Amino acid sequence: MLDRSLSSSRVIRWAVATALPLLACGRPARAQTPQPTPAEIARQGVALQIPSLPEAAKVRERRQETRVVYPYGLSGTALNGASVLASRDAKRVAIAATFSTSLLSELVVNASAPLSEDEPRSAVLQLDGLANKSKVGVEWRYGQQRLPSREAMATLTSELAAICLATNPTPEKPAVDTGLVLQGCSIAELRKKSPAAAAAIDTYFPRRAAWYVSLKGDVGPETFKFSDATTFASTDERKWSGSGAVVVGFLTPQNLYVAGSVRFDRTYEAAKSQALCTIGALDQITACPNKIVGGPAEKTLKVTEVELRKYLPPIAGLTFGVAGIVRRDWKQDDTTVEVPLYFLKDKEGGLSGGVSGGYVWSSDKDTKGARFTVFVGQTFGLGG
């Protein structure tokens, strides 16, 4: 198993190994070269940024107190190797291969295709122009979740386990052969009952923000069949669509998920259908089938988006999740505000549907206006 943790001792060893040779190289040079006086430095306009000793000690202390891991729950799967996923809910089949590129980052190569192009995904949150097309892509993710050091975790675990074992009776020996005996306490319950437990958790494992950044690009082909606008002869044309995006996401200590993204899409849209037929005689009734006349038109999106997500307090045992999305398409000159409220659960018990209200400001009169949507198949979670 690959240990993805970045231990503080490893960081210190790396820093010492890097810094010592540099210092060793620097010392003779400094010994041979006369040191400039403060007046000379000021005259040459050179400012030396040397951290003060208390600051350096504070940084060193913080590194020893914590360790940093990749926040795979916030972004990504932490699934090394290849995976194949066919989802009826998402109506896509996807193949992904994930590689660890460092202790805090991973690279994902993926390919996906819609299970049915006739059944597009819900319009809510559908910001990807390639959502309903076959595509291949690459994504690089980097992120940090700061955890307590092993020493702090050992102290916390010992203290909490002692409180738990003192209050919980020893469990009966299980009827089946499990090879182990488990005696545990819910941390949420322990926090309520024991101030000492709550204090220990707040001291050794306080909630900290976790964050990630993702750079991704997709490309996909699509073949358009249409009638030539001049000759009306049937023809087809293959176009390649592409998209690129930068996403930054934070999970705050208050469990508020904040994400910002910039996306560039270049896709193609089929021309409108028209009734097309040959008239044999003026007094003859002729059926005119609809055909697409003319080649596809290029559609470019330059989208900036900010999103907030938060679970609401349960009401009558029901779980609610709310998001607020502000989206600006600079190319199409559209601005959208959307507030999806999630309350429908999927078979796993997670939120995946609800209602959404919003408003679109657009120069296009047909697009402008309020929106109200019922949606399913969009999983809600505090992560990207």
Next chain:
Amino acid sequence: MAKVTFTIKSDATLQTVFVLPVAAPNKGQFVTLKKKDGARAGSIDLEAGKHHYLVRLEGGAPEGDWTLTVQREGKQPVEREGELDSEGNGGDVGQITVV
């Protein structure tokens, strides 16, 4: 040594598992979790005896359910259930005795 697998089923975004041998408190280990069948799972080799464990869950649905399954290789699993607190944090703590 016994290979013990921790499987957590929860919507909590951040999940951390730490195991500490009671006889050797300086040998505590984080367990690396990976997605597996809609849950997250990770394994660790434990010596016979008592071990303290801590499962920390953060960023889930308030009062959301969680399930922890601890299974020794080749044996039947032991399951524990609980709820997150009103802020969507919680987890499980206690002792595993490998017999």
